Amino acid sequence: xxxxxxxxxxxxxxxxxxxxxxxxxxxxxxxxxxxxxxxxxxxxxxxxxxxxxxxxxxxxxxxxxxxxxxxxxxxxxxxxxxxxxxxxxxxxxxxxxxxxxxxxxxxxxxxxxxxxxxxxxxxxxxxxxxxxxxxxxxxxxxxxxxxxxxxxxxxxxxxxxxxxxxxxxxxxxxxxxxxxxxxx
Numbered sequence: 424x425x426x427x428x429x430x431x432x433x434x435x436x437x438x439x440x441x442x443x444x445x446x447x448x449x450x451x452x453x454x455x456x457x458x459x460x461x462x463x464x465x466x467x468x469x470x471x472x473x474x475x476x477x478x479x480x481x482x483x484x485x486x487x488x489x490x491x492x493x494x495x496x497x498x499x500x501x502x503x504x505x506x507x508x509x510x511x512x513x514x515x516x517x518x519x520x521x522x523x524x525x526x527x528x529x530x531x532x533x534x535x536x537x538x539x540x541x542x543x544x545x546x547x548x549x550x551x552x553x554x555x556x557x558x559x560x561x562x563x564x565x566x567x568x569x570x571x572x573x574x575x576x577x578x579x580x581x582x583x584x585x586x587x588x589x590x591x592x593x594x595x596x597x598x599x600x601x602x603x604x605x606x607x
């Protein structure tokens with residue numbers, strides 16, 4: 424069948440955004456998941472959580488945007504982005520908050536982005552991407568992180584790595600711990 428290019432679409436575009444955060448409670452819950460201490464896998468997965476009592480180090484920045492429908496001859500939904508932030512305080516960086524919004528038909532927006540959060544939106548929550556090692560960040564220091572959205576024939580997953588102020592290995596490399604299965 425031929426694609427219909429002139430029909431109305433319910434979802435026009437989606438965008439993910441992110442920011443570095445200090446969130447001691449969520450981080451401590453990850454540390455306490457196992458009675459014998461945290462498993463290595465605990466820091467290689469994203470967590471859907473209601474973020475309360477967090478410190479956001481800098482403004483939330485755009486990550487990945489998807490336009491619907493995608494008419495590309497070869498569709499590749501893999502993405503990579505490097506994001507740079509600057510801290511205004513001294514605090515422990517525990518990981519990164521991931522937010523999401525969707526532009527629907529005409530001018531309708533539904534969002535969990537802190538600046539554009541839809542009123543009474545309780546069905547979506549942010550994603551928390553933890554760092555294996557909480558990192559002290561000082562005022563004026565750069566926070567540099569890379570995010571990858573990787574897709575193969577059967578799954579999609581996210582990878583993330585802190586480059587500055589203190590480099591850490593790639594989290595969830597090759598989707599080893601956390602991934603989402605694709606429909607065939």
